[in-house]
Amino acid sequence: MPYPLQTGSRWALWFPLGFLLVGILTIGTLWRVNQKSEHRTLQIETEVAAQQLRMRLEDWINSRIAMVSLVAKMGNLDPVHDPGNFRAKARAITDAFPGFQALNFIAPDHVITIVYPRAENLSALGKNLDHHPSPAVPAALGRAERERILTRSPILDLLQGKPGFTTYAPILDGQGKIRGFINGVFSVEKLVTGCLHEDNLNERFAIGLKAEDGRFAYRSPGADRSRWPVTFTSESTVRILDGDWWLQVAPNPDRLAHSRLGPDEFLAAGSLLLVVMLALLLRIYLLGVTELRDSREGYRLLLDNIADMVVKAEPGGALTFCSPSFSGFLDKPLDEILGTRLASHFHPEDRQILLRSQRHILDGASSQQFEARLETPAGYHWTQWTCTPLRNAQQQTEGTVSVGRDIQEKRMLEEQLRRSQKLQAVGQLAGGIAHDFNNIIQAIEGYVEFALEDLPAGSPARRDLEQAYSAAERAAVLTGKILAFSSKQSVRSEALDLNDIIAGIRPMLKSMVGEGIDLVIRTGPEPALVLADPGQIEQILMNLCLNAREAMSGSGRMIVSLREATFAAGKDCPAWARPGRWIELAVQDFGSGIPLEIQDQIFEPFFTTRPAGKGTGLGLATVYGIVKQHGGFIHLDSEVGRGTTLAIHLPPTDQTPAMAATASTRSPRGAGQTVLVVEDEDLVREMAARILTQAGYQVLTAADGEQALALAAAHAARIEAVLMDIVLPGRDGRQVHAEMAELIPRAGVLFMSGYDPQTSAGPSGQGPAKPLLAKPFSREQLLQAVSRILTVT
Helix, strand or coil, rough: CHHHHHHHHHHHHHHHHHHHHHHHHHHHHHHHHHHHHHHHHHHHHHHHHHHHHHHHHHHHHHHHHCCCCCHHHHCCCCCCHHHHHHHHHHHHHHHCCCCEEEEEEEEECCCEEEEECHHHHHCCCCCCCCHCCCCCCHHHHHHHHHHCCCCCCCEEECCCCCCEEEEEEEEECCCCCCCEEEEEEEHHHHHHHHCCHHHHHHHHHHEEEECCCEEEEEEECCCCCCHCCCCHEEEEEEEECCEEEEEEECCHHHHHHHHHHHHHHHHHHHHHCHHHHHHHHHHHHHHHHHHHHHHHHHHHHHHHHHHHHHEEECCEEEEEEECHHHHHHCCHHHHCCCCEHHHHEEEEEHHHHHHHHHHHHHCCCCCCEEEEEECCCCEEEEEHHHHHHCCCCCCCEEEEEEEEEHHCCCCCHHHHHHEEEEEEEEHHHHHHHHHHHHHHHHHHHHHHHHHHCCCCCCHHHHHHHHHHHHHHHHHHHHHHHHHHHHCCCCCEEEEEEHHHHHHHHHHHHHHHHHCEEEEEEEEECCCCCCECCHHHHHHHHHHHHHHHHCCCCCCEEEEEEEEEECCCCCCCCCCCCEEEEEEEEEEEECCCCCCCCCCCCCCCCCCCCCCCCCCCCHHHHHHHHHHHHHCEEEEEEECCCCEEEEEEEEEECCCCCCCCCCCCCCCCCCCCCCEEEEECCCCHHHHEEEEHHCCCCCCEEEEHHHHHHHHHHHHHHHHHHHEEEEEEEECCCHHHHHHHHHHHHCCCEEECCCCCCCCCCCCCCCCCCCCEECCCCCHHHHHHHHHHHHHHH
16 A cells, blocks of 8 residues: 555655646747747838838939939030039039939940049040940940930949949930930949948848849848848839849848847746746746837837838728828827828828728738828828738738828929920920021011111101011010020120119009009118029019019009028928029019919910910910029919919029110211121021121121131131121031131121020020120111121220
């Protein structure tokens, strides 16, 4: 018969062991649950971070590629004749958009002729890219030349020994001929490190970027391939121009090793009694809570400090989480946002886009991207979103995670670029028409003047000719408006004080707006100095005041103000202005206002809201062209029923206004000097020769550049002045004069034109290097200009 103590001893032995086993199993189960929860949190954090990094990289890299195309489309860019201007623009672009390895100019024969920055890229200067060791480079350049588009090479080894790629954007003249290429050179490492510069990213994640050929173009310091944690890796496609790269993001291996529990906890659990086991259970639990809290704190720190908006929604669409950036964007507290539907914060017209994307995700789609307008206190802003599913271990969708960013400024810049390109195309057409039209008007006015000279004062035909001359003058004014909005009008820039311009035109403005309108003019005590054409500034004022008068139906209050505006760099600087000083000339009315749906059209030529026959639609188009040609910009602020403010901003100058010269009223005469007239229009050439001959000059005439050079060689000793049209068949008048100057170096030159293709907008008001006589001109204007040229020479 066994002893009870033996039985009790057996229970005393097995019960603690059984309890210990149960305790170990319990601890192991809790540890496993904790690990799954931790891994799930880590996986979600990695996926969200990958989507954020993909969007940042796409915008960062593509915005710099887009700047290469933007430089190629700048209308006043001429690297061959003005390399200093190209380097200045290259410096401005590379300073504003870090990440460029180089920004170069390639001649039409594929030779690199300008590099920036020069010191780092000097070895590339003079290289012919047709002989580049990588065949992908001449292939990309050839495609840009054939298709007239921006192209990109695949990943290759740059001269600096780092992986990178190059882009090529053709520069086209008005006839579509290639004048060269803008070459952007990018180091992948410089691009990625410039975009992903936060230190905590490399501490938390291993980041890799693969190119089209499958090789890594970039790896972060923690991206050791031999230790890459495949289980938690999130891979997404990065769209770079017209090709796809692949972004791989995973938790840093050191971070994973730190997050896993070691075997020491299990060894300790097996050697402790019930109290020690309970203490160990509590310790493991607290360790898990602490690590989870640290992970969540790091995740929260990442969400709190990024500009991207992050929201989480349940399958029904109700928001269960939103980042502070989303709350700040809406300017609403969290308790007012949580529980609402994300679609309720979008523009009514865009809500179906979000709902459709969420349905696709619930049906099994991996991710969805879309753009929609999000409501803010300042109105609706365009935003870009990426929605991804949130799935549990059974791959069931438990909700969605959406990452968005504000793209309002990007959309505004794209719209400004499209509008500028459209107006530039219309301007090119209008400029060409205006050239021929001005030649016709010039001939009409000239020969009418000849006829009027031959008629007696009481002749019945005299009034008819005077009416014809008046009609030709009105046609010249209309042609001037067309040239103004096309930015091809000849500019007589000089240092002006806008206070003096407003004071001089004030009586005319008061008479024009009428007695029923209270005209208030506000100018400051300080000079408002700009480089501008005084006549065109007056035209701007009259057009704006005339539009304001029409908006107020002849009664009300109109304010003309002049001040200095300063835009500081940063978030307070508007998208339409560069930081710095500007001179602002504004006209404000309190009339009907401009509806929002047509505000983008008011500067387009021939657009008008007036009844048929009441307006040409060239008023604001003319203002837009003049301001652009002077290097300025226009800001519109209008609301229906409350009025409109149109503010003109012009760059200031340190130059002081010159004293006005007293013009002579008597037409000067020649003393037998020989003048060479070069004009391809027969009527204009014969008219100018007749005027000069009657005034006492000897005249030689040429219809094109070749005849002009032949006459200059044959009569080099006689010719004292040259009157030359800028637009000649086959060659530019300036080019002809450059060759002619070697034959007759002492002869003065007077250019004339109804349309100057090289006249372009610029903040310095640059125009032709030589005097320019704008068509149509009168007899007195021609004789005065020729006399001044002869006096100077």
